Amino acid sequence: MPAAVVVRGLAKRYGAVGALRGIDLEVGEGELVGLLGPNGAGKSTLVKIAVGLVRPTAGEVHVAGSRAGSREARAALGYLAEMFRFPGWYTADEVLELHQRLAGSRGGEAERNRLLDLVALTQSGDRRVDGMSKGMQQRLGVAQSLVGEPRVLMLDEPTSALDPVGRRTVRLLLEELRGRGVSVLLNSHLLSEIELVCDRVAILLGGELVAVGSPHELSQARGVELETDAGTTRVAGATREDAPRLVAAAVAAGREVYGVRVLTSTLEDVYLEAVGGETS
Amino acid sequence: MTAVWTIVDYGFREAVRRKMFAVVIVLTIAFLFLFWLANHYVFRDLSTISPPADVHVDTRTFAGAFLVGLSMFATLFLGVVLAVFLTLGTVTGDAERGLLQPLVARPIGRSTLLIARFLGAGGVCIAYVLAVYFAGVLITGLTGHWYPDQIVWPGLELAGGVLVVIALSLLGSVVLSSTANGIAIFMLFGAGLVAGLLGSIGHALNSHTIKHASTIASWALPFEALYQDGLRMITEHASGLTGFLLQLGPFGGAYVHGWPIRLWALVYTLGIGAVALVSFARKNL
Numbered sequence: 095m096p097a098a099v100v101v102r103g104l105a106k107r108y109g110a111v112g113a114l115r116g117i118d119l120e121v122g123e124g125e126l127v128g129l130l131g132p133n134g135a136g137k138s139t140l141v142k143i144a145v146g147l148v149r150p151t152a153g154e155v156h157v158a159g160s161r162a163g164s165r166e167a168r169a170a171l172g173y174l175a176e177m178f179r180f181p182g183w184y185t186a187d188e189v190l191e192l193h194q195r196l197a198g199s200r201g202g203e204a205e206r207n208r209l210l211d212l213v214a215l216t217q218s219g220d221r222r223v224d225g226m227s228k229g230m231q232q233r234l235g236v237a238q239s240l241v242g243e244p245r246v247l248m249l250d251e252p253t254s255a256l257d258p259v260g261r262r263t264v265r266l267l268l269e270e271l272r273g274r275g276v277s278v279l280l281n282s283h284l285l286s287e288i289e290l291v292c293d294r295v296a297i298l299l300g301g302e303l304v305a306v307g308s309p310h311e312l313s314q315a316r317g318v319e320l321e322t323d324a325g326t327t328r329v330a331g332a333t334r335e336d337a338p339r340l341v342a343a344a345v346a347a348g349r350e351v352y353g354v355r356v357l358t359s360t361l362e363d364v365y366l367e368a369v370g371g372e373t374s
Numbered sequence: 375m376t377a378v379w380t381i382v383d384y385g386f387r388e389a390v391r392r393k394m395f396a397v398v399i400v401l402t403i404a405f406l407f408l409f410w411l412a413n414h415y416v417f418r419d420l421s422t423i424s425p426p427a428d429v430h431v432d433t434r435t436f437a438g439a440f441l442v443g444l445s446m447f448a449t450l451f452l453g454v455v456l457a458v459f460l461t462l463g464t465v466t467g468d469a470e471r472g473l474l475q476p477l478v479a480r481p482i483g484r485s486t487l488l489i490a491r492f493l494g495a496g497g498v499c500i501a502y503v504l505a506v507y508f509a510g511v512l513i514t515g516l517t518g519h520w521y522p523d524q525i526v527w528p529g530l531e532l533a534g535g536v537l538v539v540i541a542l543s544l545l546g547s548v549v550l551s552s553t554a555n556g557i558a559i560f561m562l563f564g565a566g567l568v569a570g571l572l573g574s575i576g577h578a579l580n581s582h583t584i585k586h587a588s589t590i591a592s593w594a595l596p597f598e599a600l601y602q603d604g605l606r607m608i609t610e611h612a613s614g615l616t617g618f619l620l621q622l623g624p625f626g627g628a629y630v631h632g633w634p635i636r637l638w639a640l641v642y643t644l645g646i647g648a649v650a651l652v653s654f655a656r657k658n659l
């Protein structure tokens with residue numbers, strides 16, 4: 095799968111503080127990669143460098159084959175910043191129209207209506223931004239990032255202000271985008287969301303990449319739990335493949351088996367193990 | 375060009391929706407009314423003013439030039455206020471509020487964005503300064519039957535002075551927060567004013583040192599030198615004691631600068647603009 099985003103040896107220092115320390119990462123075409131890590135791990139810095147808002151100290155990032163920050167790279171991507179605001183005096187439709195003009199999109203009113211529809215703001219096109227809730231503004235931000243049908247999407251905490259229904263809307267949207275071949279780099283604190291939608295997960299800690307893989311790959315077997323008339327026993331190190339043998343052995347030993355459960359670590363376990371309890 | 379006009383339109387709408395223009399128009403109407411009132415009373419009482427017999431002062435020229443000079447200072451001040459409030463948060467301020475990042479991430483280029491903001495603010499301020507300047511000239515002309523020796527050039531130089539301030543404010547917006555930038559620009563404006571007053575003192579005392587210091591300060595802040603040059607041109611044909619008194623000028627002396635200062639102001643503005651573009655291109659947002 096060719097890479098839509100290529101990060102090589104990326105480092106960024108803010109004075110004496112090393113925000114990123116040699117990151118290597120790729121996002122394939124149509125792949126959805128989630129960035130995880132505690133506050134200050136360097137996730138937003140990585141995304142900002144990829145978008146061209148921040149200059150790297152060392153290393154390079156290429157987006158859709160062009161150097162990050164170049165006009166070609168910016169033309170290929172859509173971006174939702176973590177801390178963004180739209181002018182309060184603009185209506186939702188005007189915000190999208192402004193970005194259509196800046197992105198050179200010729201989608202016109204049809205594209206704007208489609209995008210508002212995608213983020214469940216169909217009836218809010220003529221509503222001013224300062225009259226919208228934070229969640230509505232965030233959904234408008236997601237719509238803005240999709241103006242011009244970008245090949246690569248960089249979303250920095252796109253669901254932080256959304257209620258469960260709003261999160262589900264964005265999650266379904268991301269799945270639809272993946273189906274259309276759009277590559278997504280998703281920065282989020284919401285592990286459950288990352289686990290649900292992402293093809294791969296990258297965990298950052300102190301500016302370094304400490305784990306990369308699919309949620310399934312990262313999840314490790316943690317044993318098998320057997321519930322019998324003698325109580326619940328946990329066989330550490332056992333895997334799904336060991337379950338029939340363990341049940342057969344228990345039955346052969348005269349035990350009555352009521353249940354068997356294969357234990358695997360969740361993404362949360364993997365994350366906590368990787369970051370070692372770091373919160374900032 | 376589409377991106378430039380999009381950003382110009384964005385800045386213009388921002389000013390309209392934030393009611394900046396409404397406030398400026400109301401205050402300008404109030405200023406022009408008070409200015410008319412001043413003209414009315416000054417010229418009504420002009421016939422009662424009788425300077426000593428051995429003092430040869432053209433009272434109408436003196437009063438008219440002084441009033442137009444005052445209106446020029448007010449016009450420059452109001453133009454600078456408008457310019458500063460249109461531009462003080464263009465980069466750092468908008469970035470801190472999260473307004474800038476979605477725009478800069480688009481394929482328009484940072485230089486395009488900054489140039490467009492300069493053109494937008496410049497267009498608005500030039501129109502405003504010329505309108506207020508010509509209104510002031512017209513009020514004095516219609517009320518006191520006195521018109522400046524040069525009518526168009528002083529207005530253009532005031533507008534040029536405001537463009538210099540816009541360039542400085544945009545550069546400040548790249549490196550300073552909105553509040554710090556606003557303070558810095560108004561302090562520079564104040565420094566220019568002091569330079570002009572210093573020149574008046576030097577002229578009255580015929581001190582070459584003070585005049586020289588004033589001239590250097592005015593060239594370092596060319597909006598002040600352009601204003602002084604505009605003052606000079608409204609009474610360029612005045613001579614004798616009238617000419618001397620008018621050279622003292624309101625809020626700064628009227629000294630000859632001519633084309634060199636116009637060219638210097640252009641180079642200065644382009645230089646400041648270039649520094650702003652380079653700084654913005656290197657800035658982390």
